[in-house]
Amino acid sequence: xxxxxxxxxxxxxxxxxxxxxxxxxxxxxxxxxxxxxxxxxxxxxxxxxxxxxxxxxxxxxxxxxxxxxxxxxxxxxxxxxxxxxxxxxxxxxxxxxxxxxxxxxxxxxxxxxxxxxxxxxxxxxxxxxxxxxxxxxxxxxxxxxxxxxxxxxxxxxxxxxxxxxxxxxxxxxxxxxxxxxxxxxxxxxxxxxxxxxxxxxxxxxxxxxxxxxxxxxxxxxxxxxxxxxxxxxxxxxxxxxxxxxxxxxxxxxxxxxxxxxxxx
Numbered sequence: 001x002x003x004x005x006x007x008x009x010x011x012x013x014x015x016x017x018x019x020x021x022x023x024x025x026x027x028x029x030x031x032x033x034x035x036x037x038x039x040x041x042x043x044x045x046x047x048x049x050x051x052x053x054x055x056x057x058x059x060x061x062x063x064x065x066x067x068x069x070x071x072x073x074x075x076x077x078x079x080x081x082x083x084x085x086x087x088x089x090x091x092x093x094x095x096x097x098x099x100x101x102x103x104x105x106x107x108x109x110x111x112x113x114x115x116x117x118x119x120x121x122x123x124x125x126x127x128x129x130x131x132x133x134x135x136x137x138x139x140x141x142x143x144x145x146x147x148x149x150x151x152x153x154x155x156x157x158x159x160x161x162x163x164x165x166x167x168x169x170x171x172x173x174x175x176x177x178x179x180x181x182x183x184x185x186x187x188x189x190x191x192x193x194x195x196x197x198x199x200x201x202x203x204x205x206x207x208x209x210x211x212x213x214x215x216x217x218x219x220x221x222x223x224x225x226x227x228x229x230x231x232x233x234x235x236x237x238x239x240x241x242x243x244x245x246x247x248x249x250x251x252x253x254x255x256x257x258x259x260x261x262x263x264x
Contacts, residue, residue: 049159183210
């Protein structure tokens with residue numbers, strides 16, 4: 001049986017990618033922010049396996065995950081499964097920690113478990129997974145989580161599993177905000193030996209509860225509960241901002257490019 005190897009991620013390439021990623025996100029988002037209180041629970045020993053699983057509302061998710069990993073878990077190498085055919089078409093993703101899986105076959109599911117186990121056992125890593133298996137609205141909780149994650153968890157005797165909720169919202173600015181909320185980390189060693197079905201129920205309950213909490217914060221339209229990891233462009237667009245500049249001139253008030261009060 002061939003030994004399963006951990007994909008090597010060249011540090012120079014990944015560092016160069018992040019020099020591109022930060023300004024790229026700043027051009028496309030007014031802010032990327034994480035809920036403040038949840039950050040306190042993310043101080044996890046880097047020697048312990050870490051699985052972060054989240055909802056899948058947008059094609060931005062892999063880039064946001066990579067940025068969150070660098071910002072919040074700088075001592076951990078990012079890894080994430082990706083469709084094998086997509087990786088074959090864009091092999092550059094492999095240099096950023098993405099590894100190919102074919103989940104629609106028995107052999108592919110087995111290969112996913114072996115590769116993921118090897119990565120988690122390597123130490124100093126974090127695996128980010130979107131187990132919904134499809135794009136889904138952030139408020140849509142109907143999709144059952146794919147069983148691969150629960151199966152993976154039954155193979156682990158230690159480590160942490162953390163739910164992540166993401167939403168992309170338009171508030172008072174032309175550009176959207178990305179909000180992130182991590183649920184309470186689950187320490188595998190504390191659970192005994194749950195079955196696959198028990199893991200499936202636990203993972204789903206934790207993720208949907210985290211999404212519900214973030215949804216309430218999103219509806220409140222306040223940045224107060226969040227830490228701003230990145231702030232991009234402000235303003236509501238050239239036509240609306242031009243109107244506001246003229247209005248400010250006539251009123252004698254100073255023009256503020258920031259349209260709302262969020263993420264100043």
